[in-house]
Amino acid sequence: MTSIMEVLGDELANLLSIKPIQAKGLLRLSIRDVMPDKLAEDLTLQNLTDVLKKGLKGRLDRIGASNSEMIVNKMVNFATKKQSLITILKT
């Protein structure tokens, strides 16, 4: 069963040209950085936006990605546009 992490992971993998499993790992680390007590499956759109803007941004900066701001914006835009998947995939 597809999860929201897989969908976001695939998109991030495309944007960074890395493997989906690495992208999912990066997203999980970002969640741990910002919301350590939350499971990926329990995140709301607001939670996800925070994770992407703070957690993912920080992780991309630590990696040294030059276009981190643009990638984060694209990911936030992607999550906002497809927000209904959060409900559909959870139920």
Place this chain on the structure above:
Amino acid sequence: MDIGTELYYYVYLILWCVTGVFIIIKAVKSKTINLIHFGLSLISLGLASIPELFGSYSGAAIFRGIGLILVLFFIEKTFYEEKKSPFVLFVICLIIGASFMAIFDLWSKVTPSKLLEYIRDLSFAISIMIPFCWLTFASYSSYKLVKTLEIEPHIIKRYQILGVVAFINLIPATFLSVEIPLAITVMPDFSDIVLIGFLVSSLLTIVFYYILWFMPTSVKNYFNKDYTPKVIEEDVEISEEELMKSIREDIGI
């Protein structure tokens, strides 16, 4: 009130309230707050049958108004959070619509008039059209956005089902908006057709809601029959440093 109409209200009351309760249970289990709005909306719309059974359309207007506003909340929270939307405008329109329903019902009882009854019915019809036209639009727009993703087809089908069921809810609204003009002019028996239309659309709505929110595995398998799942690499236990290093290498830093 004839027996057929009375039976319709009982069927509507039971089906909508029971389905609403099931959806709320599912929403609580999956921690999906917006789905609770949807479940509550079904219960509220179902409960509107009780005052209607006693001939009080103004009482029903309160339950209908609340139920339809809850549908708006569901759409806003599911499709339009952190996006521009006509949510506030639609809520105001629905409050006005529900107030018109109640006022013109009471007025038509004091001063019996087909025109007043027609304005009451038209207010109800427009009140139904607002959330369900929006839901049809939101489902179709989201369907277009997700259909290109590499996800199981049954997930994409759920958007189509939601759009279809929202569209089905427009049928009673359309009937309501033409019932009185047709009944007093060319089709005196049109009220019977309206009742059948209401019953059929209610039953179809409930069937589709069950498929949408409680899709059986056999139906999922049917929708997924031509789908080849993508090969997902198994999660391997690696340290945070190793993961960051491997990404750094892959993006060429």
